[in-house]
Amino acid sequence: xxxxxxxxxxxxxxxxxxxxxxxxxxxxxxxxxxxxxxxxxxxxxxxxxxxxxxxxxxxxxxxxxxxxxxxxxxxxxxxxxxxxxxxxxxxxxxxxxxxxx
Amino acid sequence: xxxxxxxxxxxxxxxxxxxxxxxxxxxxxxxxxxxxxxxxxxxxxxxxxxxxxxxxxxxxxxxxxxxxxxxxxxxxxxxxxxxxxxxxxxxxxxxxxxxxxxxxxxxxxxxxxxxxxxxxxxxxxxxxxxxxxxxxxxxxxxxxxxxxxxxxxxxxxxxxxxxxxxxxxxxxxxxxxxxxxxxxxxxxxxxxxxxxxxxxxxxxxxxxxxxxx
Numbered sequence: 001x002x003x004x005x006x007x008x009x010x011x012x013x014x015x016x017x018x019x020x021x022x023x024x025x026x027x028x029x030x031x032x033x034x035x036x037x038x039x040x041x042x043x044x045x046x047x048x049x050x051x052x053x054x055x056x057x058x059x060x061x062x063x064x065x066x067x068x069x070x071x072x073x074x075x076x077x078x079x080x081x082x083x084x085x086x087x088x089x090x091x092x093x094x095x096x097x098x099x100x101x
Numbered sequence: 102x103x104x105x106x107x108x109x110x111x112x113x114x115x116x117x118x119x120x121x122x123x124x125x126x127x128x129x130x131x132x133x134x135x136x137x138x139x140x141x142x143x144x145x146x147x148x149x150x151x152x153x154x155x156x157x158x159x160x161x162x163x164x165x166x167x168x169x170x171x172x173x174x175x176x177x178x179x180x181x182x183x184x185x186x187x188x189x190x191x192x193x194x195x196x197x198x199x200x201x202x203x204x205x206x207x208x209x210x211x212x213x214x215x216x217x218x219x220x221x222x223x224x225x226x227x228x229x230x231x232x233x234x235x236x237x238x239x240x241x242x243x244x245x246x247x248x249x250x251x252x253x254x255x256x257x258x259x260x261x262x263x264x265x266x267x268x269x270x271x272x273x274x275x276x277x278x279x280x281x282x283x284x285x286x287x288x289x290x291x292x293x294x295x296x297x298x299x300x301x302x303x304x305x306x307x308x309x310x311x312x313x314x
Contacts, residue, residue, distance in 0.1 A: 036182025038225050040290060041313065043260045045126035045151070061260040063225065066184055090126050091151035093182045 030070040030078065033095040034087055037066045045090040053078070053086070066095075123175035123191050123219065124154045130314040131156075137284070138305025139163060144173060152177040158195050166203040167241050169213055171195030186224040193217050199238035206241050213238035228252030228266060248272040252288065263291045270299070279303075 037043060043061040046068060050059045055076035060069040072078060084094045125131050125148040135142040139162065146156025153176055160169040173195035181188040199213040217234030233247035252268040266288035274280050284307055286299025293314065299307035 035184050036180070036187040038185065038187050038223055040258075040260060040262075040264055040292075041122065041295075042187070044293065044313070045129070048129070049126060063259050064257070089151060091124075091177070091180060091182075095184065 028072070029100040030072070030083065031098040031100060032068045032070065032083060032087065033098075034066055034068055035093040035095050037061070037063060037068075037092060042090075042092065043068075046087060046092065049086050049090050053082075122189075123193055124148050124151060124177045125313055126151055131311065132314075133309070133311045135309045137299075137307040137309075138282070138301055138303060146173065146175065158197075162242070165242050167199050167201040167206075167238065169197065169199050169215075169236075169238065169242075171197030171213065171215070186222065188222040189220070191219040193219060193232075193234070199241045201241045203241075209241060211239035211241050213241070223252070225257045226254050228254075228268070244274065244276045246272065246274045261292070263289060265289055268297075268299075 034046070037046070040063075043063060047059045047061060050056050050068075050070060055072050055078050057071040057073045059071070061067070062069070070078065070083070080097050083097055087094050122131075123146075125146070127148060127150050129148050130145070131148075131154070132145040133143065135144075140160050141163075142158070142160045144156060144158040146154040148154040153174070156173050156175075158169070158171040158173040160171075161167075162169070173193065175191055175193045177189060177191055179190045194214070194216040196214045197212075199211050201207065201209045201211075213236070215234055215236040217232060219230065219232035221228070221230040223229070228251065230250040230252075231247070233245065235245045237243050248270055250268055250270045252266045254264070254266050256265070258264045268286045268288055270284040270286060272282040272284070274282075282301055282303065284299045284301040286297050286307055289296045289298075293312050295309075295311040297307060297309035301307065
């Protein structure tokens with residue numbers, strides 16, 4: 001019985017840690033380095049397409065660094081394929097995607 | 102003639118709009134108002150994709166005294182995206198009809214069409230653009246024109262700031278007696294609005310205003 005309690009406690013601890021790991025994947029910011037981001041209209045195109053996505057809380061753009069920052073709503077994720085598609089559909093190219101935990 | 106001019110001015114003032122790039126983002130509307138010593142123009146278009154826009158173009162040419170109504174299609178043939186620059190190659194074409202006020206052809210309506218290419222390159226400090234256009238409206242008008250524009254940004258604004266460009270445009274119309282025209286101009290843009298103000302070497306004002314939705 002004692003061993004079973006230890007086993008149960010260890011199992012719950014593992015599940016809890018695993019759950020925290022999932023949250024880190026889901027929540028947070030995504031930074032995307034974009035090629036061709038040289039004018040305000042370019043940046044607006046990207047911002048408007050991302051703002052149509054249900055998962056997006058806010059989009060911030062740094063033209064000095066050619067970088068966009070995507071804030072996701074709690075509980076949402078956005079995979080790299082969708083990010084790349086939205087930027088390509090806007091007429092630009094993804095250089096690199098960074099996940100910020 | 103007078104009514105066309107007033108119509109253009111009306112749209113310019115009350116729609117408060119004009120143009121930017123020939124193609125926008127998917128689902129994006131652009132309205133462009135252009136006024137210079139040669140013509141008054143409204144062009145509005147919708148971009149179903151980032152490579153295509155479809156729209157309506159209305160022009161009134163002062164000296165030639167004719168109105169051009171066209172359905173216009175702009176194609177982004179190629180875009181070069183680099184980390185600190187962008188270049189684009191477009192084909193722009195339109196088909197419609199021309200209406201003349203000029204004495205010889207007063208009241209005549211003719212089928213018309215135009216086509217041309219446009220190439221631009223820019224980074225956040227420099228801008229270059231070449232474009233040309235051949236327009237054919239039967240007896241009313243038949244001419245080729247081309248232009249180059251150079252731009253310099255005195256500072257680099259970030260997203261949402263007021264952006265300012267000092268620009269220099271040279272137009273060439275081979276059929277005209279005075280076939281070169283030079284226009285220094287300022288370009289300002291902020292948010293969805295773009296405004297160009299200039300004065301050409303013949304003392305005629307340039308006023309362009311563009312908005313994107």
